[in-house]
Amino acid sequence: MEVLSEHRAFGGKQGFYRHASTSCNGSMKFSLYQPPQAEAGKVPVLLYLSGLTCTEETFMIKAGAQRLASELGMMLVTCDTSPRDAAVAGESDSWDFGLAAGFYLDATQAPWSTAYNMYSYVVKELPAVLAANFPAADLDRMGLFGHSMGGHGALTIGLKHPEQFKSVSAFAPIVAPSQCPWGVKAFTGYLGADQSAWAAYDATSLVAKQQHPQTILIDQGTSDKFWVEQLKTELFVEACQKAGQAVSVNLRDGYDHGYYFISSYIDDHLRHHAGILKG
Numbered sequence: 104m105e106v107l108s109e110h111r112a113f114g115g116k117q118g119f120y121r122h123a124s125t126s127c128n129g130s131m132k133f134s135l136y137q138p139p140q141a142e143a144g145k146v147p148v149l150l151y152l153s154g155l156t157c158t159e160e161t162f163m164i165k166a167g168a169q170r171l172a173s174e175l176g177m178m179l180v181t182c183d184t185s186p187r188d189a190a191v192a193g194e195s196d197s198w199d200f201g202l203a204a205g206f207y208l209d210a211t212q213a214p215w216s217t218a219y220n221m222y223s224y225v226v227k228e229l230p231a232v233l234a235a236n237f238p239a240a241d242l243d244r245m246g247l248f249g250h251s252m253g254g255h256g257a258l259t260i261g262l263k264h265p266e267q268f269k270s271v272s273a274f275a276p277i278v279a280p281s282q283c284p285w286g287v288k289a290f291t292g293y294l295g296a297d298q299s300a301w302a303a304y305d306a307t308s309l310v311a312k313q314q315h316p317q318t319i320l321i322d323q324g325t326s327d328k329f330w331v332e333q334l335k336t337e338l339f340v341e342a343c344q345k346a347g348q349a350v351s352v353n354l355r356d357g358y359d360h361g362y363y364f365i366s367s368y369i370d371d372h373l374r375h376h377a378g379i380l381k382g
């Protein structure tokens with residue numbers, strides 16, 4: 104692992120790192136905030152998955168999460184949103200598919216399957232890099248959250264791996280990718296036209312079969328221009344009610360899809376995860 108830069112922040116350390124990734128067939132970057140408590144022992148790890156067009160930097164620059172993470176003694180980690188180094192033909196043709204749009208799945212279709220394996224990257228490869236390089240990262244106390252496409256990643260991966268990700272939350276998540284334009288485009292390209300392969304990466308389908316033992320926290324702005332067409336919170340809430348999954352949804356009046364919304368409610372999410380991981 105290569106250190107790109109490290110910066111003192113709120114008594115801890117904000118760093119940016121690069122490593123060779125087999126899942127993504129090239130080098131990948133991630134960012135990590137170590138709270139001051141990491142100097143004295145292990146701390147819980149909160150992994151954040153970003154949305155379309157974002158990088159490993161976006162959350163650390165815009166969400167304003169480090170101040171409370173420092174107080175609570177939580178490590179924050181954000182990865183990139185797709186492979187960057189694999190030179191897959193056509194990957195930069197659109198902003199909602201390919202580069203910065205990996206959708207946290209393992210692609211099965213050529214040419215994407217050689218590198219677009221963000222599911223394996225998040226579940227296996229990145230945690231192994233953390234274990235090897237950050238002794239203070241307590242991987243038995245990991246939480247997962249994310250925004251939009253990353254909210255979809257957090258919900259699906261959290262539902263599939265409740266033992267690994269003990270707490271789950273999301274800002275403005277895509278909850279039913281099989282039923283919205285972003286998801287249909289991504290799943291058709293990465294997974295193929297046969298929709299039977301899609302359910303494994305669709306939170307609304309998944310929750311009928313696999314529930315998370317903890318309450319899932321969701322915040323959604325009511326002035327989010329993507330809410331009705333792409334995000335469809337209500338489909339997940341209905342599926343949770345049917346399946347007996349505890350979910351707490353806060354509709355935030357007048358907030359849009361951007362990072363001013365996220366930074367307004369980031370503390371609630373950090374406290375949600377701390378309550379479970381440190382409880």
Ligand SMILES: N[C@@H](CCC(=O)N[C@@H](CS)C(=O)NCC(=O)O)C(=O)O
Pocket residue numbers: 153154155156157161165198250251252360361362
């Ligand atoms: N490019 C898209 C919007 C993309 C977008 O809103 N991305 C969200 C995640 S889905 C984001 O977090 N963008 C980065 C930012 O707001 O800093 C558009 O013009 O409609």
